[in-house]
Amino acid sequence: MNRHLISAADLSLDDAVAILDTAEELARLAERPIPKLPTLRGRTVVNLFYEDSTRTRISFEAAAKRLSADVINFSAKGSSVAKGESLKDTALTLQAMGADAVVIRHGASGAPHRLARWVRGSVVNAGDGTHEHPTQALLDAFTMRRRLGRLEGLRVSIVGDILHSRVARSNVWLLRTLGAQVTLVAPPTLLPIAVDGWPCSVSYDLSSVLPGSDVVMMLRVQHERMSDAYFPSVREYRRRYGLDGDRMALLPDHAIVMHPGPMNRGMEIAADVADSPRSTIVEQVTNGVSVRMAVLYLLLSGSRAPDEPAVAGDTELVTAAELTATAAGSQVRVEVL
């Protein structure tokens, strides 16, 4: 696996499966009385959030803490240039503090790429502008695999503002790697011009796509897109691209409904759909912690800063095999915490 997780497109099939399998093991850990591992003890994970995102930040924070890492939350709202310190200077500061990993959420596409040039630790992209959100795609894939038992050949329809969606981009690349068949559904104004070059199919008609979908993933649609004339009105958007009870009935019985959150109830998704048994929305949040634990574990557990002495005993790094054994039931390691 690479040193960073910046784009879902960079993940090989082996990498992706390793993350999902590790997350599966770690998920079992969460069911135990003390859901904590010593794996990243002494490691520092910085959550560098330039955008408000309580959900994603808390998920990463919980993931890092369950692996016993020290967590520093650094919230810097607004553009770095407009508000003073540049991203580079912030990066150098974090570097000087000895961050082993920086989890970055930023409003500018590509900010994690830039950050990776300025810090020595691992960079984890927690959502950059309208580019990517790879851990969201991983937790979505994890959720699909748990619910439906496989990813290969799964028919996944992603519906909504594809043009501006980092979730959609990451899902398209990751699901291609994992062998699923993706269909993007949106009004033509909310699809990228060059979408025909993407490894997926495209439809403008939600109702026609639903009967052939194992998964339907609804994306949040920002109200301000309306003022930019991407669509005429909320009412018309809901009528053509919203998922209500009637439309949900077009899905096969086994199909699930996903949403990365936060939802606009009554806009892209009706309340009864969001709360239905098909909905995996709350499950996705739970799975997010396991997947982010897996990502931090795989990025950090194999590496050690050269000046850092090896630590013996219970804080010794856990190998993947040990982790599996630990997660599978041995309480010894956990009890010494």
Next chain:
Amino acid sequence: MSAASGSHRSAETPAKRRWLIRGARPLGGPPADILIDGTVITGVAASGRDGRQLAAGADVTVLDASDLIALPGLVDLHTHLREPGREDAETVASGTAAAALGGFTAVHAMANTEPAADTAGVVEQVWRLGRQAGYCDVWPVGAVTAGLHGSQLAELGAMADSAARVRVFSDDGQCVSDATLMRRALEYVKAFDGVIAQHAQEPRLTQGAQVNEGEMSARLGLAGWPAVAEEAIIARDCLLAAHVGSALHICHVSTAGSVEIISWAKSKGWRVTAEVTPHHLLLTDELAANYDPVFKVNPPLRTAADVAALRAGLADGTIDCVATDHAPHPAESKETEWSEAAFGMTGLETALRVVHEAMVSTGLLDWSSVADRMSVRPAEIGRLSDRAAGQHDMRHGCPIAPGSPANLVLYDAEPIRHVDPAEHASRSRNSPFAGLKLPGQVIATFLRGTPTVLDGRLAS
């Protein structure tokens, strides 16, 4: 191979100095000796076996230029010198030094300074700074609209009548998007043989635009800058120029569609000219993949198909000339997130080498045509073909022949070297060619008989 021989006599004023450039190949042709007397070329003769017929007199400095290509001094229609206002990025002195090192003897300084060059006072200041620097002639471009705000015409006539004698007007950086204002500007400058140089960018189609709209913008999640936003303005302005019978110049043409529209306008006999930048001749939008803003420029880098069309357009003359759009920026403007970073690239010191790589090495242009596209045509478009200032013959783009002002560049086509922006005279380092292997090296540049560059270095 090119060391200046003969002693440097300080008692001699530069204007009286005589140079014999031996064995250079004018326009890449057979070797010739070129005699410069004061500011003027006084003799050009084929190098004989002994080639002595021009070596008259003992007060001649002989320059061995064997195997060097001699071109008329290059002329840039599109340079950002940043002074006044952004002297941290470039000054007239540093920018013209960069120009000289790139083989230029004249540059047109764009108007988007702070304050903007929208009055006679500012253009005269820039003009004077250029005269003081002495590395190359600086011809200020006047703003089309006051403050480049696109709402009211600047005092075009006052700038035309000033000491700077402005003939090229542009809001470059901004498009004159209001059709009526553009029409009026085109009409108004007919009174003094001016030309409007349009930065063709439909503003509503490019709000927040970051990269070429296409495969790369879709993948990178960066707002797209569609080709149609350039082409729609070019088409409109060609029609306007035809309607009012005026001269339109299109800055930094970047798309295949633009080349087609310009070709069509020229086929009608309309007074439309166009430029292309070196970077648009060589680089594509694929370079944005790592979000390094050194590749962020406006108009953006386009696709390989666009690059091919631009090269073909420059080769067949649809695009009249190469212009650098040299746009220096301080490090902090580029060491940041892509969307926060400034648009623009430096280009003066690499232009000829890039054209060599993109056009000559590919067989699309010979050196005679390079002289046309980088000296003769831009001088004509900038109205520099018949300029004088006081007793000085300020013409550029003249043939390498007796009677022409001695504006020359000597270019060694042989070496292939990596581009290192740290070596550049520009105050800024934002060269997209950094690390790229490019052919050629400017060995010497003469501005009216005075060497501004010798042995590849600035002459003191």
